[in-house]
Amino acid sequence: MKEAKTIKSLEKNTDAYIKEYYDTINQIWKDNPKITELKYFLKTMLFWCDTEHKKSADTRVVVLGTSIPEELIMASGAKPYFIIGGSLGSVSWSDDLVPRDTDPVSRSILGYIHQPNGADFSDSLFIVPLISDSMRKIVYELKEEGRKVFAVDIPPCKKDQNAEKKWQMQMISMTNAISAHLKTIVTKHSINTAVKSVSMARHTLLDFLKATQNRNDIITDTARQLVQNSYYFADDIDIWTAHLKSLINQTKNMPIKKSSSESCGVLLLGSPVIFPNYKIPFLINNIQLTIMDAVDSSSLKNHIVYERKSMYGSCNRAIRNIASQWYKYDASSAFVKNDLLYKYVSWLIKRGNIEGVIYHVLKGQIEYDFELEHFEKMLSEYNIPVFRLETDYQYQDVEQLRIRTEAFSEMLFQNRYKRNRTVQFKTDESAVKEARAVS
Numbered sequence: 001m002k003e004a005k006t007i008k009s010l011e012k013n014t015d016a017y018i019k020e021y022y023d024t025i026n027q028i029w030k031d032n033p034k035i036t037e038l039k040y041f042l043k044t045m046l047f048w049c050d051t052e053h054k055k056s057a058d059t060r061v062v063v064l065g066t067s068i069p070e071e072l073i074m075a076s077g078a079k080p081y082f083i084i085g086g087s088l089g090s091v092s093w094s095d096d097l098v099p100r101d102t103d104p105v106s107r108s109i110l111g112y113i114h115q116p117n118g119a120d121f122s123d124s125l126f127i128v129p130l131i132s133d134s135m136r137k138i139v140y141e142l143k144e145e146g147r148k149v150f151a152v153d154i155p156p157c158k159k160d161q162n163a164e165k166k167w168q169m170q171m172i173s174m175t176n177a178i179s180a181h182l183k184t185i186v187t188k189h190s191i192n193t194a195v196k197s198v199s200m201a202r203h204t205l206l207d208f209l210k211a212t213q214n215r216n217d218i219i220t221d222t223a224r225q226l227v228q229n230s231y232y233f234a235d236d237i238d239i240w241t242a243h244l245k246s247l248i249n250q251t252k253n254m255p256i257k258k259s260s261s262e263s264c265g266v267l268l269l270g271s272p273v274i275f276p277n278y279k280i281p282f283l284i285n286n287i288q289l290t291i292m293d294a295v296d297s298s299s300l301k302n303h304i305v306y307e308r309k310s311m312y313g314s315c316n317r318a319i320r321n322i323a324s325q326w327y328k329y330d331a332s333s334a335f336v337k338n339d340l341l342y343k344y345v346s347w348l349i350k351r352g353n354i355e356g357v358i359y360h361v362l363k364g365q366i367e368y369d370f371e372l373e374h375f376e377k378m379l380s381e382y383n384i385p386v387f388r389l390e391t392d393y394q395y396q397d398v399e400q401l402r403i404r405t406e407a408f409s410e411m412l413f414q415n416r417y418k419r420n421r422t423v424q425f426k427t428d429e430s431a432v433k434e435a436r437a438v439s
Helices: 002-031 039-050 051-055 070-075 088-094 103-114 131-142 162-181 187-213 222-230 236-252 281-287 315-329 337-351 365-382 398-438
Strands: 061-064 081-084 127-130 149-154 264-272 289-294 356-362 386-391
Touching: 002 039, 002 088, 002 131, 002 222, 039 051, 039 127, 039 236, 051 131, 061 131, 061 222, 070 162, 070 187, 070 356, 081 103, 088 103, 103 131, 127 131, 127 162, 131 149, 149 162, 162 315, 187 222, 187 315, 222 236, 222 281, 222 289, 264 281, 264 337, 264 398, 281 289, 281 356, 281 386, 281 398, 289 398, 337 365, 356 365, 356 398, 365 386, 386 398
Parallel strands: 061 081, 061 127, 127 149, 264 289, 264 356, 356 386
Antiparallel strands: none
């Protein structure tokens, strides 16, 4: 009887998991019906709740999170199978494995691995970056289950003179472990091919984000977010890049429409927003706010550039150079101080059009709260208000979050009105002075 109830509960959770995917995809397609090139990216995401697709997926090398250079895995002969969380449905499958207060991303990742009728991970090598205590616990859980695990300890202080070297040596060891698991040999050609594919994908993604920024008249913020997330869901990164180029061309050729109402531009910071749990970007858009940029731990890696000379020499030399560039641009929560991330956010603010910051914190991800104080201090110098929004993957708090976010939105509009009044006053005062001077 108890076993029957457990099976019924699992089936119910599976239905909820699939519904969550469909609801998000249907809403994005409903809001962007004219962008036909978006269909590829929607289907890419939808495959992740398709039983047949999951069973046929290449799960030889599984990466938990986004803090590992995918170039090195591809150079070893496999497409990394990313598990990055994001689903309330998969959270429920980890209820018996971790405490209830564990952050929802970690619970979602662990739940996805243990889902009923899911992908086959029996012969997978799990690559786990230790960016938090929760990820360390996941490593323990996986090892207890007899799974193959390679844990990567990210040196937390970039100013440590030995940090970069430690990271390089770990990346060499990781690459060797992957090639041994796959029974392949890493060559200079395989490294260069992987670097070329990944670099093209990142460069194209930056082009897309630039071409569609503040263009809510043609594409919604949630659709832009889905395209970014789909990088980690795609089976073939070269095909993904080709479709992204087509999407860019379609959006560029679409006529500009005048918006019926103006909105305030905000920057979304803090805990990454991961598909399919898009309740925060949906909420932000519903109250007439525009997400100018969404910056998280993986945003900076899109700016990684590899010089040709860095690929010369031995394979280990190329791996060390890839590792160095990655470590420089990594902005994960593993670091005690994310100086480059602060500089990047400062650059975005100086570029203009950002009137406020929504700092998204998922319950249990205390490492992002440590970052908040530094951001608040920095943003106060630019007179940019910061709104901390704490939530989890549940949807019951949407109305409560809406009330608080609407209050923040109203404040932003009032600030804009005051700025405009001040500018108008100064303009009128200058006009009066000029008139007196002429008379």
